[in-house]
Amino acid sequence: MSTRPAALEGITVLDFSTVGPATRCARILADFGARVIKVGVPPKKLGLQTQPAFWSYSANRGLEQVRIDLKAPEGRDAFLALARNADVVIESYRPGVMKKLGLAYDDLKAINPRLILCSTSGFGQDGPAALQAGHDINYLAVGGYLHTSNRRGDGGPPIPGATVADSAAGGMHAALSIFAALLRREKTGEGEYLDVCVVEGVLWLTSLYVDQYLATGDSPGPGHDVLTGRYACYDVYGCSDGKWLAVGAIEGHFYANLCNALGCEKWLESQYDDAVQDQIRADFEQAFARRPRDEWAAELAPANTCVAPVHTMDELARDPQFEARGIFCEAEHPVHGTFRQVAPAFAGMERPDGPVRVPDWSQTNTDELLAEVGITADAIAKMREDGVIG
Numbered sequence: 001m002s003t004r005p006a007a008l009e010g011i012t013v014l015d016f017s018t019v020g021p022a023t024r025c026a027r028i029l030a031d032f033g034a035r036v037i038k039v040g041v042p043p044k045k046l047g048l049q050t051q052p053a054f055w056s057y058s059a060n061r062g063l064e065q066v067r068i069d070l071k072a073p074e075g076r077d078a079f080l081a082l083a084r085n086a087d088v089v090i091e092s093y094r095p096g097v098m099k100k101l102g103l104a105y106d107d108l109k110a111i112n113p114r115l116i117l118c119s120t121s122g123f124g125q126d127g128p129a130a131l132q133a134g135h136d137i138n139y140l141a142v143g144g145y146l147h148t149s150n151r152r153g154d155g156g157p158p159i160p161g162a163t164v165a166d167s168a169a170g171g172m173h174a175a176l177s178i179f180a181a182l183l184r185r186e187k188t189g190e191g192e193y194l195d196v197c198v199v200e201g202v203l204w205l206t207s208l209y210v211d212q213y214l215a216t217g218d219s220p221g222p223g224h225d226v227l228t229g230r231y232a233c234y235d236v237y238g239c240s241d242g243k244w245l246a247v248g249a250i251e252g253h254f255y256a257n258l259c260n261a262l263g264c265e266k267w268l269e270s271q272y273d274d275a276v277q278d279q280i281r282a283d284f285e286q287a288f289a290r291r292p293r294d295e296w297a298a299e300l301a302p303a304n305t306c307v308a309p310v311h312t313m314d315e316l317a318r319d320p321q322f323e324a325r326g327i328f329c330e331a332e333h334p335v336h337g338t339f340r341q342v343a344p345a346f347a348g349m350e351r352p353d354g355p356v357r358v359p360d361w362s363q364t365n366t367d368e369l370l371a372e373v374g375i376t377a378d379a380i381a382k383m384r385e386d387g388v389i390g
Contacts, residue, residue, distance in 0.1 A: 006033020007348060011182070013088040014039050014079075015063075020135075021170020021198055022092035022120040027059040028175040029088070031344035037086075037369060038065040039079065042390030055333055058341040061356045064365040067390035070101050074379075075388045081373040083108055088116045088178055094133075095125045105193040115191040116181045120174050124197035139165035143202025148209050150222045150229040169201025226250055226272075232280040233258070233271055236310060243293035244310040245300075247284070258305040262287040330355040364390065 011034040015026040018040075030036040066082070069075040080103075083089060089108065091098055098104050098119070105117045119125060122134040123142075137159060140146050145164065146157035174196040181192050203210055208227075209220040223230050233249040249255040255271045258264075264287060267280045288296060293309055300307040309315070316322065317340070329343035332355040341358075343351050366389050370380050383389045 006350060008032040008034035008182075011035065011088065012086045013037065013090060014082060014086050016040075016089075016091040016093065017120075019166075020092055020120070021166050021174060021196070022090045022118075023059050024167050024171025025118070025120065025174035025178070026063075026090055028171065028346065029178065030062060031346065031349045033350075034088075036063045037082070037365075038063055039082075040065065040067045040390075041069050042067050042387055055336055055358065055361070056331075056339060056341065058331075058343075060361070061331060061341070061358045063359060064369060065359065065361060066366045066369045067364050068366070069388045070103070072386070072388045074383050074386070076102055078370055078375060078383065078389065079103065080108075080111055081375060082369065083115060084112050085373055086112070086115060087182070088118060090118045090120065090174070090178075092120045095119075095121060095130045109191065113190055114185060116178060116185070116194065117191070118174050118178055118181075118194040118196060120170055120196040120198065122198050124200065125195045129199075136160075136163040136165040139169065139198045139202050143169070143199045144206040144210055145202050148206060148220055148222070148224075148228055164205070165198050165202050169205055170196065170198040173198070173201040173204075230274075230277070231272060232277050232284055235281065235284075237285055237288040239288050239293040239296060240290060241292040245288060245293055245296055246308050246310055248306040248308075250306070254304055254306045257303055258300070258307065261300055261303060261305060326351050331358045332356070333358040334360045366390065 008029055011029070013026060013029050013034050013036045015022065015036055016039050017023045017026060018038075026036050026038075068078050070079055098117075108115050108117055121130070122139055123129040123132055129142075134142075137146075140160065141157070143165070145160075149158050149160070152158045174194070177194045177196055181194060185191060209224075213219050220228065222228050226234050229235065233247065233255045236244050236246050238244055247258065249258045252271065256268055259268050262284060264280070264283050267276070267283065270276050270280060297307065297309045311319065317328070322328065327343055327345060328340045329352050330338060331341045332338050336358075338355060341356075367380055370389070371377065380389070
């Protein structure tokens with residue numbers, strides 16, 4: 001393992017989230033070396049309830065947890081004590097909640113001018129949709145992503161298997177914005193407020209088509225072009241064993257290699273001829289159906305055809321490419337024992353050289369964290385007695 005300092009070493013993040021974009025963001029920051037402290041409320045309290053996601057989820061590893069009733073004056077003061085020493089606060093409440101708690105950006109800036117507050121929400125902090133509830137599929141719908149995806153059997157847009165809006169349009173969006181704010185703080189000495197809107201992140205992901213529409217009035221959709229299923233060279237095909245191959249032979253030389261390997265040489269000059277796409281697709285389907293998927297993959301993948309197997313979970317978990325690059329790591333949970341999970345995945349992150357710690361969220365670091373920022377043992381005991389901390 002490298003001895004160089006992590007990119008965010010020395011940065012402390014207070015994270016109100018449990019799932020969704022903000023949690024993805026916090027995981028990215030932690031994997032770049034930030035200290036991330038989850039902030040929740042005591043379990044017996046109602047309202048702002050924070051329970052970390054399923055124990056095996058890699059978003060939880062290496063994190064600390066403090067439980068504070070933010071509605072109690074002593075709880076709010078305790079959080080502000082933590083915020084004085086923090087660099088970043090991430091929250092994903094509905095717009096206006098932080099203000100009601102007395103924890104809006106102006107409140108936090110007054111006690112820590114260098115603090116960066118990142119609010120992640122589906123539709124942003126203002127505008128007519130700001131207070132609407134939503135999840136990943138809603139954001140992908142509003143931002144045009146689902147419309148440009150190929151249709152399922154009943155003609156409706158598909159349900160993506162991955163949470164693209166939460167992970168990319170929201171989580172990566174927020175993390176990138178926080179990185180930029182930290183860099184700007186090095187120049188100005190000041191923190192800032194970040195209004196991360198997941199739907200706007202989806203618009204960015206779909207901007208190839210959104211920009212086309214805005215400039216030309218042409219409205220891309222399913223079957224519109226090569227990336228949305230118009231041509232046989234960019235599709236998925238079933239094999240004799242019921243498994244699937246993904247074909248992305250967009251460039252002419254890749255397409256020619258594929259046609260030759262499948263015995264479909266008659267279509268070499270017809271890659272983008274709309275009149276014969278159904279025939280090309282039918283011949284490809286017939287060819288792929290003659291052999292098992294892995295036989296095809298072994299032959300076609302190294303032959304410059306842009307063909308790859310559609311992996312199931314058990315297949316990707318033992319894929320030799322992932323194994324060679326160390327993308328999975330060992331994790332240890334005090335209750336559930338040792339298991340594997342996705343390692344820090346982005347370039348510049350350090351892969352662990354041993355098992356990583358996954359916390360038992362039935363236990364917290366509340367006392368230690370509050371003592372660290374100067375709250376006395378007597379005050380901590382009193383807050384616990386009053387139910388302000390858990």
